[in-house]
Amino acid sequence: GKLDWAEASERLRHIQEDLAENLKMRYHPYPYLHEQMGAAFTAANLVVARAGASSLGEFPAFGLPAVLVPYPHAWRYQQVNAEYLVEAGAAQILADADLKQKLSSTVRVLMADTDQLKQMRERMRSLAQPEAARLIGQALFRLSAEGRK
Secondary structure (H helix, E strand, O other): OOOOHHHHHHHHHHHHHOOOHHHHOOOOOOOOOOOOHHHHHHHOOOEEEOOOHHHHHHHHHHOOOEEEOOOOOOOOHHHHHHHHHHHOOOEEEOOHHHHHHHHHHHHHHHHHOHHHHHHHHHHHHHOOOOOHHHHHHHHHHHHHHHHHO
16 A cells, blocks of 8 residues: 555565566566556456455455455454455465465465465355346345335
8 A cells, every 4th residue: 555655665676686587577566556456356366465345355256366364453354254265265364463474485385386276266256246236236126116015
């Protein structure tokens, strides 16, 4: 996000200095994506994200496997959200307190295990509900019609 962008971009600069030349062109840090988010999700093989409901609602549409880090100060909402996707086999959870010690190895293991990543992608995609808005609208219409009787 923009709030931490100065600190994050400085850290990223140091990380990118250590990357092999052929990898540097594959990393594109941004403080936030707006219109480009769909393209980024389409290009991604794996996402590391918090577990807010809005984000998690988009990952299934893109079949995007995830490493989820529930925000520890959001009561239990993000933990519950993440657990749902983990139980479906579409994501893994990483505790916020474990990020420094486990994030790199977790991502490396997943990226190296193409079978597991493929399985997570398929399970994530199976959760997609592309007709949800239409179905909710129809249900509301039926409920309102019944209420008028």
